[in-house]
Amino acid sequence: MNNPYLPVPMRIEKVVIENDARDLKTFDLAFVNESDWQNFKFLPGQFAFLSIPGAGEAPFGIASAPHEPLVKFTVKRVGVFTTALHELEPGATVGMRGPWGNFYPFELMQGKDVVIVSGGFSFTTLRATIAHLLLPENRKNYGRILAIYGARSPGELLYKEELKEWEKRSDLELVLCVDRLNGASWPQREGLVPNVLKAVAPKGENAIALVCGPPVMLRYTHPVLEELGFAPENVFLSLENRMKCGIGKCGHCNVGPKYVCKDGPVFSYAQLLKLPPEY
Amino acid sequence: MKHRLITRKQLNELLDRLAQEVCLYAPVRDKTGTSWAEIRRADEACLDEVNTVEPAKGFVFPRCEVLLRFDPQGNPVEPEPPPQQVVFGIRPCDARGIAFLVKFYTQEGRTDPYVRARREKTTLIGVACTRTAPTCFCLGVGGSPQGSEGLDLLLVELGEELLAEPVTEKGERLVADLPPAEEKHLTAAEEQRKKVEAEISLRIDTRKLQELLPGLYDTPLWQTLALTCVNCGACTFLCPTCHCFDVTDETVRGRTVRCRVWDSCQFALYSRHASGHNPRHDPASRYRNRIMDKFYYTVEQAGMVSCVGCGRCIISCPAGIDIRQTVGTVQNSKCKLKNEK
Numbered sequence: 287m288n289n290p291y292l293p294v295p296m297r298i299e300k301v302v303i304e305n306d307a308r309d310l311k312t313f314d315l316a317f318v319n320e321s322d323w324q325n326f327k328f329l330p331g332q333f334a335f336l337s338i339p340g341a342g343e344a345p346f347g348i349a350s351a352p353h354e355p356l357v358k359f360t361v362k363r364v365g366v367f368t369t370a371l372h373e374l375e376p377g378a379t380v381g382m383r384g385p386w387g388n389f390y391p392f393e394l395m396q397g398k399d400v401v402i403v404s405g406g407f408s409f410t411t412l413r414a415t416i417a418h419l420l421l422p423e424n425r426k427n428y429g430r431i432l433a434i435y436g437a438r439s440p441g442e443l444l445y446k447e448e449l450k451e452w453e454k455r456s457d458l459e460l461v462l463c464v465d466r467l468n469g470a471s472w473p474q475r476e477g478l479v480p481n482v483l484k485a486v487a488p489k490g491e492n493a494i495a496l497v498c499g500p501p502v503m504l505r506y507t508h509p510v511l512e513e514l515g516f517a518p519e520n521v522f523l524s525l526e527n528r529m530k531c532g533i534g535k536c537g538h539c540n541v542g543p544k545y546v547c548k549d550g551p552v553f554s555y556a557q558l559l560k561l562p563p564e565y
Numbered sequence: 566m567k568h569r570l571i572t573r574k575q576l577n578e579l580l581d582r583l584a585q586e587v588c589l590y591a592p593v594r595d596k597t598g599t600s601w602a603e604i605r606r607a608d609e610a611c612l613d614e615v616n617t618v619e620p621a622k623g624f625v626f627p628r629c630e631v632l633l634r635f636d637p638q639g640n641p642v643e644p645e646p647p648p649q650q651v652v653f654g655i656r657p658c659d660a661r662g663i664a665f666l667v668k669f670y671t672q673e674g675r676t677d678p679y680v681r682a683r684r685e686k687t688t689l690i691g692v693a694c695t696r697t698a699p700t701c702f703c704l705g706v707g708g709s710p711q712g713s714e715g716l717d718l719l720l721v722e723l724g725e726e727l728l729a730e731p732v733t734e735k736g737e738r739l740v741a742d743l744p745p746a747e748e749k750h751l752t753a754a755e756e757q758r759k760k761v762e763a764e765i766s767l768r769i770d771t772r773k774l775q776e777l778l779p780g781l782y783d784t785p786l787w788q789t790l791a792l793t794c795v796n797c798g799a800c801t802f803l804c805p806t807c808h809c810f811d812v813t814d815e816t817v818r819g820r821t822v823r824c825r826v827w828d829s830c831q832f833a834l835y836s837r838h839a840s841g842h843n844p845r846h847d848p849a850s851r852y853r854n855r856i857m858d859k860f861y862y863t864v865e866q867a868g869m870v871s872c873v874g875c876g877r878c879i880i881s882c883p884a885g886i887d888i889r890q891t892v893g894t895v896q897n898s899k900c901k902l903k904n905e906k
Contacts, residue, residue, distance in 0.1 A: 288678070289643060289678050290675050290677075290678075291632045291633065291812075291823075292633065292641055292643065293641055295640070337823075339635040339639045339641075339814065339821045339823075340635075340814050340816045340821045341814060342812070342813060342814045342823075343812065343814075343823075344839075362839075364839045364840070365839060368839075379639065381641065500840070500842075501842055526838065527836070527838070527844065528835070528836055528837060528838055528839075530810065530811055530812045530825075530828075531810075531812065533674070533675035533677070534674060534675065534866075535669070535670055535675075535677050535808065535810075536809060536810050536811070536812070536825075536828070537808060537809030537810070537828070537830060538809065538828070538835060538836065540854075540858075540862065541844075542857070542862065543861065543862040543863075543865035543866055545866075548674060548675075562782050563844075564836075564844040564845060564850075564854075565844050
């Protein structure tokens with residue numbers, strides 16, 4: 287029986303504390319069983335449930351790209367499950383089930399510029415997207431790649447070492463920004479993501495925007511993208527509603543008649559305009 | 566499949582036999598009316614009430630169900646397959662509810678293996694309604710007091726005899742040895758259907774409702790309609806089609822199970838994100854979600870209105886909210902909205 291509720295065992299290979307507040311950790315997981323690895327096919331934007339017996343399970347966006355050998359998740363410590371996960375060290379086993387949901391529109395993006403807009407720790411699936419697009423065999427299929435990534439303060443940015451490497455690249459324009467500097471020294475921009483987007487002003491012509499961030503960032507990013515000439519059908523957002531099953535049965539993540547887990551989590555802005563604002 | 570005739574005595578013999586072979590469930594009398602329980606003898610079944618307090622959905626979608634057990638090493642183990650069971654005395658509205666649940670849970674995309682396995686192991690014997698409660702409105706939402714949708718076998722009481730209408734192979738096997746029904750029995754059943762249906766006056770134009778609801782998301786009507794709602798969730802727990810569940814791990818004496826339990830979109834926690842943000846933070850938005858889901862969302866998702874007109878939400882609501890009034894108000898609100906603009 288193909289049971290979608292049955293998790294496969296994953297071994298924690300590496301744990302990285304991502305931020306100054308120490309409540310964001312990145313877990314690199316390896317498949318315990320070779321056959322599970324063979325069956326795990328996904329594209330950036332999809333998510334999976336992680337679980338620990340007794341502590342429960344919760345959904346997280348996959349932060350690694352398909353070509354990377356380990357499956358990466360960045361998890362904020364907020365509740366029972368995430369606290370239990372944060373206590374685990376390399377060598378421990380967790381359960382994983384997925385991948386669920388859809389992915390960013392890589393086919394539609396071909397031959398076009400890609401503008402990535404991200405705020406806070408929802409950068410995860412967009413980190414996967416960038417890593418995927420930067421693969422030489424993929425990179426040639428896309429135009430300019432611009433990524434704007436903001437956090438509250440410099441210490442809250444994820445994947446700091448990787449960002450340093452990415453800044454050196456000529457085939458990726460990376461714009462980092464923080465909400466407030468409070469006098470700290472920081473070579474990058476200060477300002478909220480929508481304002482930075484407005485200042486950088488990428489053209490909406492022949493371009494696709496991928497947006498992921500907290501609801502308040504999404505609300506203020508739309509008008510800017512619209513001003514820049516991005517048509518609603520060329521703007522894609524990844525939603526994160528509460529969910530329990532991942533397969534469109536438990537009901538929790540509905541936005542009108544659509545389920546974020548099954549019909550999303552990636553929706554075009556044109557699709558969302560037809561749905562109630564329940565995200 | 567041919568209609569058959571079964572006497573009360575033969576029916577009792579059949580039920581007695583089934584009780585020996587498999588788990589047999591039927592409505593039995595209790596303090597609150599009738600409720601579903603396992604029976605050993607046919608005469609324990611009680612069909613005196615119009616319907617049971619709880620719907621029959623628990624037979625395919627139990628209130629609490631183990632999804633996985635964890636062995637001492639923490640490896641997940643799938644539970645034993647469900648046992649064979651026969652449910653006797655289910656009313657047509659509740660059978661339609663099960664039909665909806667099975668369709669919703671097993672339709673295209675990912676199938677829920679637990680609901681599918683339970684339905685496969687379950688035989689549903691329905692008994693048509695010979696009278697109605699003031700809260701019944703199956704006819705208003707496309708059902709009938711003699712409807713057979715979702716059943717394996719439908720029985721229509723005609724005095725000392727019952728007309729047996731097999732709906733599936735499973736139902737056919739139960740009555741294959743019985744004599745065929747005669748024309749007069751079919752006529753008597755038809756007359757009874759007309760008589761009972763005449764007791765239900767409410768009609769809901771569900772198609773019109775589907776057209777109206779998408780445009781009524783922002784109407785202030787929801788605030789008024791939900792004003793007395795206390796978000797207790799009774800309407801959803803007692804609804805034959807409400808399918809929402811929560812997944813939770815339970816550890817008792819060192820043994821951990823992952824189970825799912827019924828949940829309700831009427832609760833604030835239901836939609837609250839880990840960040841604290843809640844897309845449906847106010848009671849009116851949750852009440853709206855329930856009505857939208859019944860008459861609009863599930864039509865898009867599974868091609869079915871998910872209200873079967875059993876009336877349990879009306880009976881159980883501590884605030885006296887009546888879904889028929891809500892629907893009536895919504896149906897008549899279009900002109901109001903136009904005037905407002």
